[in-house]
Amino acid sequence: MKPADNIEHIVKKLNDSTSAEMDERVLGDVLQALEQSQKATTPKRRLIMKSSVIKLAAAAAIIIAISVVINQFDNWTTNVAWADIAEQFESVPFFNITIYVGNDTSSEAHKIEIWKSENSRIRAHQGNNIIFADFTNGKEDFIAFDRTTKQPANNEGLFLVKAILNDLCPEGRFSLDTLINSFPSDTNGLTPVETADTAASRETIVFEAGHKTTPEWILIWALRGSKLPIQIRFRDPRSNECSDIFFNYSEKKDAKFFDPNTFITQ
Amino acid sequence: MLEDKLLVIKCRRGDKDAMCRIYGKYKNYLLTLARGLVGEQTTAEDIVHDVFVKFAISARQFQLTGSLKGYLATCACNLARDKIRERARQNKALDSAEPIFPDSENPEQRAIDGEELSQLRLAIRQIPYEQRETVILHLKGGMKFREIAGLQGVSVGTIHGRYRYGLDKLRSLLKSEAQK
Numbered sequence: 085m086k087p088a089d090n091i092e093h094i095v096k097k098l099n100d101s102t103s104a105e106m107d108e109r110v111l112g113d114v115l116q117a118l119e120q121s122q123k124a125t126t127p128k129r130r131l132i133m134k135s136s137v138i139k140l141a142a143a144a145a146i147i148i149a150i151s152v153v154i155n156q157f158d159n160w161t162t163n164v165a166w167a168d169i170a171e172q173f174e175s176v177p178f179f180n181i182t183i184y185v186g187n188d189t190s191s192e193a194h195k196i197e198i199w200k201s202e203n204s205r206i207r208a209h210q211g212n213n214i215i216f217a218d219f220t221n222g223k224e225d226f227i228a229f230d231r232t233t234k235q236p237a238n239n240e241g242l243f244l245v246k247a248i249l250n251d252l253c254p255e256g257r258f259s260l261d262t263l264i265n266s267f268p269s270d271t272n273g274l275t276p277v278e279t280a281d282t283a284a285s286r287e288t289i290v291f292e293a294g295h296k297t298t299p300e301w302i303l304i305w306a307l308r309g310s311k312l313p314i315q316i317r318f319r320d321p322r323s324n325e326c327s328d329i330f331f332n333y334s335e336k337k338d339a340k341f342f343d344p345n346t347f348i349t350q
Numbered sequence: 351m352l353e354d355k356l357l358v359i360k361c362r363r364g365d366k367d368a369m370c371r372i373y374g375k376y377k378n379y380l381l382t383l384a385r386g387l388v389g390e391q392t393t394a395e396d397i398v399h400d401v402f403v404k405f406a407i408s409a410r411q412f413q414l415t416g417s418l419k420g421y422l423a424t425c426a427c428n429l430a431r432d433k434i435r436e437r438a439r440q441n442k443a444l445d446s447a448e449p450i451f452p453d454s455e456n457p458e459q460r461a462i463d464g465e466e467l468s469q470l471r472l473a474i475r476q477i478p479y480e481q482r483e484t485v486i487l488h489l490k491g492g493m494k495f496r497e498i499a500g501l502q503g504v505s506v507g508t509i510h511g512r513y514r515y516g517l518d519k520l521r522s523l524l525k526s527e528a529q530k
Contacts, residue, residue: 091521091524097466099378100385101378106399107377110399110402110403114369114402115406117406118366118406118407122363185355243371320413322413
């Protein structure tokens with residue numbers, strides 16, 4: 085054996101790999117533990133709501149609350165509900181969104197840009213990746229390229245964009261509700277309500293939603309006239325996580341922009 | 351880093367694909383770390399198993415404040431310490447002079463590793479645990495001295511010293527083995 089002059093170099097060569105048998109054993113236990121942890125933390129609200137009397141009482145309370153809120157809204161000049169914003173967004177033929185994910189103080193935010201065409205084709209930019217997605221015919225089809233080499237890429241960026249697109253447009257249907265519920269850890273149906281801050285501007289309307297079980301919150305800015313969202317901010321004070329999504333409806337790209345073959349040959 | 355954040359968010363909701371991806375991404379990294387720390391293959395596999403199971407159990411409430419890789423490495427390190435202590439207690443109770451973890455290198459493993467790495471694995475087991483932990487976490491875990499100092503609850507200067515002494519000891523053990 086040679087004298088160990090460069091001991092650091094030799095230590096770095098140590099590499100162990102798990103066997104298929106170990107993977108099967110560990111993953112079996114891990115997935116079972118994950119399933120049990122989800123069951124163990126089923127919200128009490130769901131358990132309580134199993135009673136039909138309580139369900140009826142809750143429904144009555146909600147109806148009364150909605151009536152009160154509607155009466156309140158009647159006093160305002162233009163009433164825009166969250167449902168209007170969500171509905172209007174789904175009818176937009178094309179858009180461009182820019183997502184910044186990161187900690188608002190310590191590190192640089194990661195940026196992802198997504199364009200949607202009129203026929204539900206998607207082009208996304210993340211780092212050095214360019215991802216094309218096709219949601220036509222009710223099925224999703226992803227392909228990713230390295231921006232510089234134009235060679236196919238299959239890496240972290242592709243996974244990330246796929247995950248975001250799957251949250252944003254399950255089954256090819258773009259929805260604000262799925263988008264706002266994809267960020268927080270608790271997915272028990274966030275429904276944003278208008279905030280008092282709206283008075284600051286007549287053109288914009290601001291919705292907010294916060295979780296009962298966690299300190300996470302979401303703010304959504306929308307235009308009162310067009311009923312379209314222009315910004316969404318998700319914030320988790322526990323980890324300083326802050327994500328911003330900016331919407332743009334003025335940049336219509338032609339069909340070539342969404343065509344992977346055109347990208348390769350350009 | 352960004353992917354890890356997303357995977358953690360998905361795991362919180364019980365997404366099995368995300369959990370499988372985290373396992374696939376870090377399993378070999380953790381196994382190498384654990385084996386470097388405890389030496390024995392079976393114990394190292396148990397550590398990797400326990401790290402992921404504990405992560406899965408706490409996934410619902412898990413908050414990622416730093417890197418997931420660093421978090422998992424810290425868990426593996428803590429479990430390795432527990433195993434070493436447990437084994438040392440058992441040996442003490444039995445008044446045994448056996449090493450903490452017996453040499454489990456089999457011929458097959460030696461063939462995989464080659465002579466140089468096999469000698470290194472044996473040498474690593476012979477250096478004091480704090481030094482071993484420092485060397486492995488820094489060189490294989492990719493952790494900074496500052497992070498290791500936080501983990502061991504000592505100053506960065508002490509970690510520098512442990513690292514240097516650990517490497518010197520390894521060097522001398524390997525040289526003496528080569529002269530045999």
